[in-house]
């Protein structure tokens with residue numbers, strides 16, 4: 001265990017019960033160890049071990065009749081004492097109810113004043129490559145890419161916090177056949193491009209012009225095709241033209257990333273050009289490619305094959321992804337690759353992972369590969385997200401509208417009267433970008449979701465606005481008691497967090513689940529678990545705050561008594577919330 005790291009309660013319990021079950025049931029190989037939270041009734045303890053029923057079934061299969069409750073009793077008798085556990089109890093058909101020990105939780109929470117909120121210790125530090133955002137040059141960066149950007153960034157933040165070595169890769173579409181027509185059009189429209197940067201303001205319009213010529217003009221079409229070939233063989237003038245075009249898009253994308261505070265390293269499809277040539281030879285030599293009406297295809301892992309070489313000899317999206325996965329595993333030596341795209345690409349990635357495995361690039365015993373898919377973004381009319389006039393929504397416009405709406409909200413709550421100009425601006429940005437990110441992350445990514453500013457700016461329910469307010473309220477408790485962060489740190493050395501009252505104890509037990517929530521997300525990469533947890537913290541805190549005073553004032557408003565243990569509990573809550581917000585990419589402000 002790393003010094004100061006927070007312990008996963010689930011892991012402690014699973015270890016304890018694994019050995020207890022092994023001693024209690026030596027006849028069963030690999031016995032099932034099922035430990036879960038108990039739910040809301042305090043009668044059933046805090047956690048439960050539910051293995052007895054499954055074990056009884058396994059005994060039955062071996063021809064032995066055993067009563068589950070007796071197995072439960074036996075497991076309990078074989079459970080080693082541990083400071084985490086106050087009491088065990090067999091209940092009903094054989095559940096073991098587990099009651100946590102206050103002093104253990106107390107020292108766990110107290111440790112964060114000393115060490116900060118440290119992540120649970122890692123079994124192994126992994127090198128992880130997260131491929132996310134990945135818009136296409138000269139085409140619109142749309143809400144789908146925004147989803148990928150937000151989810152991908154949050155996954156990176158989580159893995160970075162846990163201590164992994166994370167590469168944040170922007171796999172931009174910068175190498176498609178569309179570059180032929182773009183370059184040919186650039187050469188006609190701005191013949192001076194080599195000496196003077198062309199003033200392309202609107203790349204989308206430029207793309208449309210080029211596309212129109214491509215469709216209407218045979219001569220132009222031929223030149224466009226010839227340009228692609230020259231570009232892909234790195235002819236210098238074409239490379240320069242291509243770079244100029246990419247730069248225009250790059251600057252637009254960067255505006256979005258800056259606003260949302262998202263770091264990415266650009267490594268587009270073009271990076272893999274020579275590696276694509278090599279992988280084609282590699283796959284052909286291995287005998288993995290099949291002829292199919294002039295195409296070269298590869299089967300593996302999915303219901304559709306990959307197209308590795310088109311009939312005209314060109315490479316495809318599939319080719320670039322095969323080259324990319326090989327580069328990632330063999331050159332970068334990553335342990336884990338994660339691709340964040342719309343769910344529509346699920347089959348594509350099944351095929352990529354399947355073929356990479358077949359060709360000996362990916363080894364499931366050594367590497368982990370995940371496609372993190374997500375559903376489409378819908379408008380409030382439940383149709384594809386579009387502007388009123390039916391165009392795709394420009395992301396910058398969307399962020400601008402978020403800013404405007406968030407300011408309206410703050411003014412509606414009369415915050416402009418209490419906050420100074422800078423505070424108001426921070427709050428405005430925190431709410432605007434926070435609500436857009438949080439709305440996305442709090443929905444199960446596998447489902448489609450309805451983009452609604454009204455819903456995300458609601459101050460009730462599981463929304464960023466509600467949570468950011470809750471956070472500022474919690475932060476204000478110590479401030480109102482006239483404690484500075486230094487005071488808090490000092491006090492935490494002599495005073496203990498209070499866990500006596502039923503509501504304090506309930507909050508304490510929620511707080512110490514933080515490591516388990518994170519570890520669970522590393523399994524399914526669903527960030528909404530963290531949002532649900534944050535919401536649970538906020539609501540449990542409210543219950544505590546409603547029934548436990550932290551500061552008492554007399555009729556004239558003077559402080560007559562402060563409950564330091566409770567103020568410490570509030571501060572610990574804020575520290576954990578702060579970490580959660582950080583992982584979700586939200587920026588809490590202390591005044592709002």
Ligand code: ARG
Nearest residue numbers: 131134135136171173321341
């Ligand atoms: N550019 C693609 C798109 O817009 C996403 C790329 C995802 N990454 C990858 N390695 N295929 O759909």
